[in-house]
Amino acid sequence: MSSGIGLFVLPDDSSSTLLSIQLFLFLAILTAVFRFWLVPGGLAWALSKAKTGAPIPGPSGFPLIGLIFTFMSSLTHRKLANLSQTLKAVPLMAFSVGFTRFVISSDPGSAKDILSSSAFADRPIKESAYELLFNRAMGFAPFGEYWRELRRISATYMFCPKKIACAEGFRKNICHQMITQVRTQMDLKGDVEIKQVLHYGSLNNMMMTVFGKYYDFGENGDGLELEGFVSEGYKLLGTFNWSDHFPILGWLDVQGVRRRSRKLVSKVDGFVRKIIDDHSMVTDQDNNHGYFVDVLLDLERENKITRSDMVVVLWLAVIVSVAVMIIVYVLNGCGFAYDNQGHLVRGKLLVVECGLGCRCPPSCRNRVSQKGLRYMFEVFRSIETGWGVKSLDLIQVGSFICEYVGIVLTKRQSPDILNEWRR
Known part of the structure; x- marks a missing residue:
């Protein structure tokens, strides 16, 4: 019969306490990281003391840096627009870049409200703009x-x-x-x-x-x-x-x-x-x-x-x-949208005309639709299609006709509308 010795080691109190403190700190840091990182909009919005009521939806981004990589690549505006559609945050979307809060709108109505409200008149001063003294010029000066x-x-x-x-x-x-x-x-x-x-x-x-x-x-x-x-x-x-x-x-x-x-x-x-x-x-x-x-x-x-x-x-x-004139030129496809007679040079889905930011005269070739109607029109009613408009003048191809505001109908809605027009 062999003899054996059983050895039992009790843990040291100091080692156990140190382990508990480390575990507590780790859990606290982990909780804080997830607490700030998972907030809609990311770290900057989590640290903000502003009361916005219901949180603005938006991506959390990467811890600490947020969506910084989006701004370091090309076509940033398109990437942000696609992201807002994915998150169903088209009217307003919040996100962070470092400690800076951002909010963007991909909806024309919301963008119009923002641009026309004095509450959004102040813009954050970039370091370059501040050093170039632009904080004292109209484009960057605080509203007041x-x-x-x-x-x-x-x-x-x-x-x-x-x-x-x-x-x-x-x-x-x-x-x-x-x-x-x-x-x-x-x-x-x-x-x-x-x-x-x-x-x-x-x-x-x-x-x-x-x-x-x-x-x-x-x-x-x-x-x-x-x-x-x-x-x-x-x-x-x-x-x-x-x-x-x-x-x-x-x-x-x-x-x-x-x-x-x-x-x-x-x-x-x-x-x-x-x-x-x-x-x-x-x-x-x-x-x-x-x-x-x-x-x-x-x-x-x-x-x-x-x-x-x-x-x-x-x-x-x-x-x-200088920037305004170049932007209008680039938005028109790096070419002139109209010729000297005011006709479209080529068919385009979007034409950007000169506006208040340009110093060109009213006779500028890039101001066509602003001058209003140049042809005679007659409003008439057809038995088959309802009310319509026809021209009394000969209109050349590419000419501006008039501004038209209508509604977009689906295939399911169009028969009902046509029946209503025929009454």
Whole structure:
């Protein structure tokens, strides 16, 4: 008979306590992560103290970073629209990028309410916009008395019909020069970069309107410095800056946005101030052609605006105006939607015309439907199809006829409607 020894080891109290603490911390962290991550909209909305009533539906995204990868790829707007349809959050969808809350609308009605409400007038200031001093310009300034004053100045002295009509002469000259550039490039190279021609033409249009000065963007022209400023400003405003969404990265300036913005501001400030000083030296009223810079100088003498505000307002007027003209061109498929007679160049599902953001005159070839009816029509009633409209004039192919508002019927609804019309 063999003998054995049984050994029983009791756990140490200190080790058991340490294990319990670690397990508790792990469960607490895990609970917190799921608590904030699984909230509709993600981390930023979970940390928000704003009371929105029922939560806005939206994806949680990745932990901490949210939907950041959506903004780092192309066609971001389409991806967000598809996501809102998948989640059935077309009117409003919430999501997070880092610690920044986002809310988007893919519904025209909701978007209209947002754009027309003063409650949404303030926009978050990007670091690049703040460093470029655009927080003091109308596009980025907070809604209030200062913003309303800037809007009044722009609407009264820059966008009014009288100023637009007075600038028609030099706009025609710029158009003729653009046509000459296209013809010259075709003769030399056989192809034309229309975007560049449009960019230079629209930039000169605004420089004449704002400063009364024309620039040459040729190889050794005096406009190369200006074009460099504008291009760098677009790049900085369009750069996805991690510091805007992760405050801790703002101290490091990983992408160099702050450094590049401050460097550009110093150059632009000297460039614009020199033009302002040149205009301020003109004391003879006969030599004052009423350019926008002259208007702002008069307001400065009345202590209604400071010199620093003038620099920002003038510079942003140039950048925004050029962007509006290029956007309309691109939305029309990088081509003109109408010919000189107002006929569609080619059939398109969507045509974008010039609007309030453009400084073109009413005679602009990209303003057709806004002019209303140009043909005679007669409303009549048919026995077979009900009420209808017919033309009394000969209408050419591609001509604008009229605005029509109707209803979209399904195959199931159409017989009932037709029977009702025949009564």
